[in-house]
Amino acid sequence: NAGVTQTPKFQVLKTGQSMTLQCAQDMNHEYMSWYRQDPGMGLRLIHYSVGAGITDQGEVPNGYNVSRSTTEDFPLRLLSAAPSQTSVYFCASSSVAGGLTDTQYFGPGTRLTVL
Amino acid sequence: EDQVTQSPEALRLQEGESSSLNCSYTVSGLRGLFWYRQDPGKGPEFLFTLYSAGEEKEKERLKATLTKKESFLHITAPKPEDSATYLCAVHIGGSEKLVFGKGTKLTVNP
Numbered sequence: 697n698a699g700v701t702q703t704p705k706f707q708v709l710k711t712g713q714s715m716t717l718q719c720a721q722d723m724n725h726e727y728m729s730w731y732r733q734d735p736g737m738g739l740r741l742i743h744y745s746v747g748a749g750i751t752d753q754g755e756v757p758n759g760y761n762v763s764r765s766t767t768e769d770f771p772l773r774l775l776s777a778a779p780s781q782t783s784v785y786f787c788a789s790s791s792v793a794g795g796l797t798d799t800q801y802f803g804p805g806t807r808l809t810v811l
Numbered sequence: 812e813d814q815v816t817q818s819p820e821a822l823r824l825q826e827g828e829s830s831s832l833n834c835s836y837t838v839s840g841l842r843g844l845f846w847y848r849q850d851p852g853k854g855p856e857f858l859f860t861l862y863s864a865g866e867e868k869e870k871e872r873l874k875a876t877l878t879k880k881e882s883f884l885h886i887t888a889p890k891p892e893d894s895a896t897y898l899c900a901v902h903i904g905g906s907e908k909l910v911f912g913k914g915t916k917l918t919v920n921p
Contacts, residue, residue: 700854727907739855739898739911746907754908786854799845800909802854 697722700803702787708809709777717772717806719787727790728770729800732756732783739786745770746792777810784808813838815901817912824919827888832897832915835881840904844882846875847898849914855898858884889919 703718721728729744731754741754745764759781761773770789774781784807788800818833834844843862847855859868861877868875872893874885884897899912 729909731911736913738913739900739909741908744907752907799857799860801857802847804854805852 699723700787700789700801702785702803702806704806705804706807708811709774710811711777711779713777715774715777717774717785717787717808719770719772719803720768721770721787721789721801722768723789723791723801724767725789725801726767726792727800728764729754729788729790730760730762730770730772731786731788733786733805734783742772742785774808779810782808782810813901813903813910815899815910815912817897817899817915819915820913821916822918824886824889824917826890826919826921829885829887829889831886832884832917833881834884834899834912836899836901836910837880838901838903838910841901842904842906843902844877845900845902845909846882846884847900849896849898858897886917889917891919891921893917894919 700721726747730742731739733739740756743762745751748764751762784805786805787803790800791798815836846858849855859875864879866877872887876883896914896916898914900909
């Protein structure tokens, strides 16, 4: 199993550009989520999904869109990049048992710089 | 407001010098508490899950414990390869969300 994979590893954007961060998992996990990590802030939840076709907002959703068309993939879209979105982005996934999510496993991250 | 606080922010130890990291939380309902290790430039790596007060888990030189208000990560006779940032996260009842602390950066000198 590859676990949780993310592409690209690094990305530089100009203000106003759009892009999609890719996340895939091969563990058949129902739950997937996106976090951003900033110095001194800890990990903050952006969006999450409890299954294909179901998404919801986390703590810091503004400026980001998600969709979940398959169990395996959960892309994160930046519609119009801003310097405040410079961060390291992590995708995570987890199984769901009895309606409850379990331990979340993280990908290697995407380091995004917006100029 | 749900909060997770880790202390200290940074800890420097000599090889073999045991110590503990603290994670205190104020949440409306605890469904689980997680410890992760994060190396520079990498994603968090899962260490432990604790579900109820009094629970303990061990892995090599690490031991995690849980009370009703806090969790400790005890490191016994640490080695330089234990150097990393240790993250604590709380899974809140009635929610699918994890709330993370800001982490403790551990440095173990040879």
